[in-house]
Amino acid sequence: MFQRNVFDSHHNPLEMIPTTTEELGKIRDDDVDSKSGSENLEGGSGDEQDPNQRPKKKRYHRHTQHQIQEMESFFKECPHPDDKQRKELSRELGLEPLQVKFWFQNKRTQMKTQQERHENSQLRAENEKLRAENMRYKEALAGASCPTCGGPTVVDEMSFDEQNLRMENARLREEIDRISSIAAKYVGKPMVSYPLMAPPIAPRGLDLSVGNYGMQPGLQGGEVYGGPDLLRSVTGPSEAEKPLVIELAVAAMEELVRLAQLGEPLWERGLENGFETLNEDEYMRTFPRGIGPRPYGYRTEASRESGIVMISHMNLVEILMNVGQWTNIFSTIVSRAITLDVLSTGVAGNCNGALQVMTAEYQVPTPLVPTRESLFLRYCKKHSEGVWAVVDVSIDHLRPAGPVMRCRRRPSGCLIQEFPNGYSKVIWVEHIEVDDSRPVHNLYKQLIHSSLGFGAKKWVATLDRQCERLASVLASNMPAGDGGVITNNEGRRNMLKLAERMVMSFCAGVSASTAHTWTSLTGSGGEDVRVMTRKSVDDPGRPAGIVLSAATSFWLPVVPKKLFEFLRDEHTRTEWDILSNGGVVQEMAHIANGREPGNSVSLLRVNPANSSQSNMLILQEGSTDSAASFVVYAPVDLAAMNMVLTGGDPDYVALLPSGFSILPDGQILNRGGAVDVGASGSLLTVAFQILVDSAPSAKLSLGSVATVNNLISCTVERIKNSIAGAKHEL
Known part of the structure; x- marks a missing residue:
């Protein structure tokens, strides 16, 4: 609707447009008759008339009220009917297809003209307002004087108010020029430019230390892994x-x-x-x-x-x-x-x-x-x-x-x-x-x-x-409650930075992005398991080789908050985590990052049941709000984690995040007059990322797919059994 029609420069286009719906029915019907071979003139044919006699005016056809109402109703749903739709309308209303076509053309022109008239009025008013404001600022600056001696103000003694006036004037100048150029397209007036009273101030760069961690231009947030990238x-x-x-x-x-x-x-x-x-x-x-x-x-x-x-x-x-x-x-x-x-x-x-x-x-x-x-x-x-x-x-x-x-x-x-x-x-x-x-x-x-x-x-x-x-x-000091193996604020920030990248990678890797190609498998529990492979080459934040991702989503009869608490708790982790092999999970570090107790980043150590040595560290973040909850984790090398906590660059720590996204099911319950949205159950997505081969050129084996499929199916089964067994508590 923002594209302009090209009108004859010798006519005022606004005067040529019908202004009522009834007038739309009168226009172009003479064109219909001419195209169909009949001029629909009053009197005889052209051969029977005196060539010196002025031909009589064509007789216009007026649409009936029923025809207009039907076409108005159709226009609201579809302003641009195709040939098939126009023929169908013409049969229903007893009109020629070209009559229907021209009615819709004129109706669209009428709507556009009405809108442009309204826009024109608004733009004129806004333009005049800005011009008046601009002139007031010019007068204020011209009469500015030194508050001490009463003389003209020099640049070095420019008051704070005058500085603000100059900056505001620069903004108004741009606004006036822009709006004047737009208005000129409607009313045909030349664009008016006002002299710039002060040079524009160069925009300052952003100086925010707020989570823009390691982002490179062109890779903003998500990761692209090939495929049709719209x-x-x-x-x-x-x-x-x-x-x-x-x-x-x-x-x-x-x-x-x-x-x-x-x-x-x-x-x-x-x-x-x-x-x-x-x-x-x-x-x-x-x-x-x-x-x-x-x-x-x-x-x-x-x-x-x-x-x-x-x-x-x-x-x-x-x-x-x-x-x-x-x-x-x-x-x-x-x-x-x-x-x-x-x-x-x-x-x-x-x-x-x-x-x-x-x-x-x-x-x-x-x-x-x-x-x-x-x-x-x-x-x-x-x-x-x-x-x-x-x-x-x-x-x-x-x-x-x-x-x-x-x-x-x-x-x-x-x-x-x-x-x-x-x-x-x-x-x-x-x-x-x-x-x-x-x-x-x-x-x-x-x-x-x-x-x-x-x-x-x-x-x-x-x-x-x-x-x-x-x-x-951004906390400058170590908050009370944080601690464990974290001994300084730099190590704390690095751990938060690493966790942020982990969550971003998890979310981008589990969605149905146009950059992903998922393949459906059937899990042992009947769930629809989606798998895909991605090659990782020269990415310091991801292990090199072939990565297999698997995810499945299903409904659970437990509220999101309770499910979130169950999955993030290290004491109940062994109930669903197959990779922990029944070992004891101990929290080595804890960083609170929100009002809710579950909003935190943790470093976990898994002590296998058959060994006294700890050979696995897990970085985990729990995050919950009223719309969604996440529990995301990734195995981390012990030496790499020590490097992060002592001030090393966390962008060079390779991570393969797995975890859970928990969403409300959207059902609505009323409990004692209070509205509770999504309280009847949770939509749980379980996702794993596993390095199946360290050579990026390797071929994926069916055995690797079967192993990951079995891993995710067993995890789902364990979660369901744990929820069913503890439902009276949840």
């Missing part, structure tokens, strides 16, 4: 597309802020689950402009959630505008992300006005839920002192011939408000349209449809949990 086949916008991208960013930002602030009837709170969901009919009335109608076969998911998080508003803004840090923070949701183009880095030394074009792949940590790939722009804007917004919106509709992204993001993102003591209030909006042709496994349908899989609640819960973890990483 994300890397996408390119940034062309020069012709960039004006449309900028225009879309402005409209999307306005929509996001209103979505975050408006209440009923736009947002409705569910009686069963208490979640806020979008009223789609009200949305279309409130926001007629957008990225076009929902594609056929797509399903809408829209939700809103708010929360208070332990991070300053500016740190959060900078994390969201840095693709590496954003992927790290949301590694359980975002498997991979790439910045294709940076259209603006912002003004006044911060992210205000920053605009990027990105691709991302969103995941649920299981092979049974397809990932969602999206091509979108990300725009950041400061709205007032202490209030910022970051919006995402898809741009793949601007390039119909490009790769098919099966997830469209209508304006989504967050409104961030500064709170005291380094906290921030976040209002998160997720509004997406997803292709339902890639089916979700029946186990996970309720989770996805309840917005616990990809919705706003998941994003806010993950952000809250990760902000707690960042606070633990």
Whole structure:
């Protein structure tokens, strides 16, 4: 809808467009008659008329009210009917197919014109407002005087207020130029540029010591292991597309802020689950402009959630505008992300006005839920002192011939408000349209449809949990309760850094990413076990050779919190861990990194039952929030762990993470009037990664596949038996 029609320069296109639905039925029917061989003129044929006589005016056909209502109804569902649909409509309504075709053409033109008129009015008002503000700042600067002597202010004595005015003026200048250029396309006026009163301040680099551990450009968060990689086949916008991208960013930002602030009837709170969901009919009335109608076969998911998080508003803004840090923070949701183009880095030394074009792949940590790939722009804007917004919106509709992204993001993102003591209030909006042709496994349908899989609640819960973890990483002193073999803060940070990479690798390796190729096997217990192989070469963080990954997901009749406590507890580990061989598991080090007792990183030692020596160390992280829980672990060489704890680089420690992801099943229970979502059971994914051959060129044997399949099946059986045996306690 953001592509413009080319009109005759000698006519005003707005005067040529029908303004009522009834007028649409009158236009082009003469064309229908001419194309079918009949001019439908009053009087005789052209041969019988006097050549000097002026021919009579053609008689227009008016559609009946029934025909208009039927076509209006069809237009709401499908504004672009194909030939088959037009023929079917023409038979039902008694019209010619070309009459139906022209009616839909005129209807689309009418809708576009109405939207452009509204946009034109808004842009004019905004433009005039910014011009007035700019002039006020110019007058303030011209009249600035020294507070001591009353004389003109020189640069060295420039007041703090004047510095702010100069920076704000630079921002306004960019805003005015940009909006004027957009308005010029509508009203035909030349673009007005104001003189720059102060040179723009170069944007400062990010200086956040918050978990951007060892990330290399181009490998943001997820790991790519070959296969059909959709994300890397996408390119940034062309020069012709960039004006449309900028225009879309402005409209999307306005929509996001209103979505975050408006209440009923736009947002409705569910009686069963208490979640806020979008009223789609009200949305279309409130926001007629957008990225076009929902594609056929797509399903809408829209939700809103708010929360208070332990991070300053500016740190959060900078994390969201840095693709590496954003992927790290949301590694359980975002498997991979790439910045294709940076259209603006912002003004006044911060992210205000920053605009990027990105691709991302969103995941649920299981092979049974397809990932969602999206091509979108990300725009950041400061709205007032202490209030910022970051919006995402898809741009793949601007390039119909490009790769098919099966997830469209209508304006989504967050409104961030500064709170005291380094906290921030976040209002998160997720509004997406997803292709339902890639089916979700029946186990996970309720989770996805309840917005616990990809919705706003998941994003806010993950952000809250990760902000707690960042606070633990940044702690300058050894907190009380941490200890064991950890004797200094550097060793503590290195252990947290290693654990973070372990969890990210686990999540990226267990999802149904487009970079993975899973093969289904049948486990001994009847579960559907998915396996895949990956070659590791020249990767210091992974053993060299052939790695076999296996994962399975199933339902358990136990609430997620209880299942999480069972799996993370070293005292019950021998009940399900086959590799421990019934030995005693002892916690050698413990780092708390959240409010919940289970949010921690541990170093475990396994003493086999048939030996007095400890020959195995296990690094483990437990993480839980209201939307998901994880228990991830990896065997670690004793010498490598000693190196990490004494200040060595943890990026060179080879890890093959295994573990569990625990999600609520999405069922809704009411207990004593309180809503409990996902309380009836848990969706557990069990995943293993094993090095089956140290030679990357080796061939995988069927025996290795059978061994891993048996390992995962036995683990599942042990967990089920333990849960069944202790169900009265759980």
